[in-house]
Amino acid sequence: MSTSQENLNPTDLKSQSYDGFEISFVEQPPKELPLKCSICLELLTDPCILDCDCGSNFCKVCIEKVKKNGYPCPLCQQQFTTILPNKQLQRTLNGLMIHCPHRADGCSWMDELSKLKQHLNRMPSNETRLEGCGFTDVLCQYCKKFIPRQYIPTHETETCPKKPYICQYCGHSSVPVDNHWLVCPQFPVPCPYECGERPQRQGLEHHMEEICLQAPVLCEFRYAGCEVELPRQNMANHLRDSIVDHMTLMSLKHREEVSSLKEENQLVKQECADLREENNALKRCFSEHEIQLLKIESEQKAKALKESVTDVKTKSDCQFDFENQMESLERKVDDLTSEKTATSCVQPSPFRVPxxxxxxxxxxxxxxxxxxxxxxxxxxxxxxxxxxxxxxxxxxxxxxxxxxxxxxxxxxxxxxxxxxxxxxxxxxxxxxxxxxxxxxxxxxxxxxxxxxxxxxxxxxxxxxxxxxxxxxxxxxxxxxxxxxxxxxxxxxxxxxxxxxxxx
CATH class of the missing domain: 2.60.210.10 (Apoptosis, Tumor Necrosis Factor Receptor Associated Protein 2; Chain A)
Structure with missing residues (x-):
């Protein structure tokens, strides 16, 4: 029994395994203070005692696994039924002063054991991911690699290969592999005519057509026959030095246009004469006899419509429909006799659209x-x-x-x-x-x-x-x-x- 107790209280050690770290104490813990769990051989976490005779302390997680499998106490081999938390021991352990597990890396943190998890901050939220020990590995939000916390700001803003790229010209956000600069509308590109200007990509065409002094342009008198093509900056000198030549070309062009207009005028006159002949021929087709026949036919249609009105007045049983039908027929008579617009309605029976x-x-x-x-x-x-x-x-x-x-x-x-x-x-x-x-x-x-x-x-x-x-x-x-x-x-x-x- 004394041998086991001696193994459980290694007072000759100043460091203990805790949650995967080797922690060291600022001061040597008391010799009578139990530190290790005899199951996991690490510093006690949530220490518990059993209702057996040995009175040893175990980690809560470790001893619950033993009980779940139905095994006896690992030290005295007695069956136990109750697991009791040792709160006094827990408070004592939490009050022990320790160094940061990254002390060898340069962390100077020193505080109570209960504050170790807060200091390490190994599972931070987005708001607290930069708080805590600078040597604790933190997941980069872009490349998803673990980087020591103290290097995270520099890594995510400068060295991370997958950090977002913000275009300084248009503000577009992307990753560098997208090669946004190849399509950025506001990216400055060199002028193809080597004038020295670097207009925005979206304004390059306007620059070449309206502004660039090295862009080749055609003479303004090209319509008259001048085929000269010079850089824009030299075109003014050409227009000044070639006034006589341009006036000669314009005179020749004017003569050609006048001659063409004369020919077109003759064609129009001939077409007008042909149209007049056709019109006279059509008039001759409608003789006075035909016109008289059309008048007689129109009078017969008007008489027939008036007779229809009389029939509707005498045979209609519905006063409402009678008035509307009579109104429609009378308006049709007016259309044929006085050529005035009237209201017309269609009353199909049975119903059909429209x-x-x-x-x-x-x-x-x-x-x-x-x-x-x-x-x-x-x-x-x-x-x-x-x-x-x-x-x-x-x-x-x-x-x-x-x-x-x-x-x-x-x-x-x-x-x-x-x-x-x-x-x-x-x-x-x-x-x-x-x-x-x-x-x-x-x-x-x-x-x-x-x-x-x-x-x-x-x-x-x-x-x-x-x-x-x-x-x-x-x-x-x-x-x-x-x-x-x-x-x-x-x-x-x-x-x-x-x-x-x-x-």
Whole structure:
């Protein structure tokens, strides 16, 4: 027993193994103070005692491995059940004064054992990686190699082969292997004409074309025939010394141009004469007899259209549709008789796309306090009867910023299939303002009939235009440019009506 105790207390040693380091004490520890763990043979870490008879101290990690494997006490070979931390011994060990393990390398740190880990700082955070012993190896954040802490600042800013490269010209950040200087737009490059200037790479072309004195340039009178090419700095002397030559070349060039223009003028005159002959020939083709026939045919078409108006007035059962159809036919009669623009609507039955509403007289009507247009009624594929309305106020019949916006509405009216349909109408209606010169610039917007706007999609029991769903600010007057407002007309189109059966 005395032999084992003597091995556990080597008072003749001033250094001990601790966490992979050989540490040395400032003063010799007391002889009776146990220092080593008899299992790992290193300085005790978190010392613990057992409930056996030997009373020896072990490292907590070491003795827990022994207990886990079911072995007895390594010294007295007695079974134990309890491991108790020796806090008094731990405090004593923590208070021992030691030198830094890197003392031989030059570290002069000396303090209590409990502060060794803080001093070494072997697993630092980004904020504390430069704090602690300068001889402790720290991972370089660029090349991922371990370098003594005291050399880390110099290594990462100067010697590390993988440290970021900051271009001094443009501020671009990269690694040196990227050869950024070969593509840097602000890197100074020598002029190819050896003028001595070093413009930025991005301005090299401008320098050669506009500034470089050594760049070869052509004479300004090249169009007249001067083929001289000199460095830019010598061109002024050439222009001054060759005034007579340049004037001679310009005179010859002018004569050639005058001669060419005369020839072109003769060709134009001949073409005009040919066109006049063709025009006279066309006029002769339309004799007075043919003109009379065209007039008779036009009168017959007008008479037929007037008869159609009479038939519509006597046979129509729906007053609302009757008025719109009569208005459309009368306007067609006016087109043939007085050649005036009128509002026209297409009412296909059954529904087909597109449905069009041509709004005429926009420039005059937009100045009035209330301007409205409405299409003929039409049916959706599902059988819902609708009317397209256009006005210049917020609600149909209510003023809102008159002269500022054009509003578009869809009104559901009473139809012959209403008893077989599901109400409210739930779906979408696509409305397009046609660009009459560029179809790809059409303005298309969609109205959504949902359960939230129940009133707008509810069943109607008359043909009054109420509770319409629309776009109050479809387009501002100021955006009705000639592409949309052609010949004082706007064209609106119903492109599609989709009924949501599964809503």
């Amino acid at each position: 449905i069009e509403l041509v709004v005429t007289g926009v420039k005059q009507l937009k100045q009035q306090e209330e301007a409205k247009w409405k299409s003929l009624s039409f049916y959706s594929r599902g059988g819902y009867k609708m009317v397209l309305g256009v006005c210049q106020c917020n609600r149909y019949g209510l003023d809102f910023s008159i002269g500022t916006y054009l509003s578009v509405y869809i009104f559901i009216i009473q139809g012959e299939y209403d008893q077989q349909l599901k109400w409210p109408f739930l779906g979408t209606v696509t409305i397009t303002l046609v660009d009459q010169r560029r179809p790809e610039k059409d303005i298309t917007k969609t109205l959504d009939y949902t359960r939230e706007n129940y009133e707008e999609g509810a069943q109607r029991f008359n043909n009054t235009l109420t509770n319409g769903l629309g776009l109050e600010k479809f387009i501002e007057w100021k955006y009705l440019n000639p592409n949309y407002l052609k010949d004082n007309c706007l064209v609106f189109r119903i492109d599609d009506i989709e009924y949501m059966y599964n809503w």
